[in-house]
Amino acid sequence: MNTTETMTPQYPDFGALLESVKENGRRIDERDERFRKEQAEREAKWQAEMKAANERLDKISADTNKAIKDMKNVFTTQWGRLVEALCKPAAYKLFKKEGIQIDRVYEGVHKVKVDGQDAMEIDVALCDTSVAVIVEVKTRCRKHDIDYFLSQMKHCKEWYPDFADKELRVAVAAIKYDDGADTYAQGCGLYVLKLSGEDTFTMTSPKKPKTF
Secondary structure: OOOOOHHHHHOHHHHHHHHHHHHHHHHHHHHHHHHHHHHHHHHHHHHHOOOOOHHHHHHHHHHHHHHHHHHHHHHHHHHHHHHHHHHHHHHHHHHHOOOOOOOOEEOOOOEEEEEOOOEEEOEEEEEEOOOOEEOOOEEEEEEEHHHHHHHOOOOOOHHHHHHHOOEEEEEEEEEEEEEHHHHHHHOOEEEEEEEEEOOOEEEEEOOOOOOO
């Protein structure tokens, strides 16, 4: 006797499957959100650290630049004073030979201010009863230094009444002259003093001295 068995089809629980897919999707979304949040936090922390590092570097750079500038100013000032100290006795002897009967020597004559700004400071002045030689002392002299000095000299008698009744002549003394500044100065009517050796100045006289 043959027995026929009836098979009942088994269908998956689509509802449970759908919920499982949704749960997996939710977990993936949560994981992605955590990753994005952590990534944003790491990025923000890195940006903050970089900003702080840059600020520290900027401060170090500013402090270093200030220190270098301060050292340069001190060096320039002290070196300039040394050159002036060497120039004064040498200029006295050299201009004596030029026939100027010097009876007074000034150095570091007070600064003149115009509209609150420094306008002029005389480094060295050699005077007799009728003539004064105004000497501009530079460690390094350029052509524009000569032009600026001459522009100041136009007001010298106005700014320094002690020299108002004298014939003013001009000289420049320097350790180094750039780009033919010494020849240029001589052509402008300045006496040119150059440091030669350790403590000796030589002087070149202009063909026609500039006077004020």
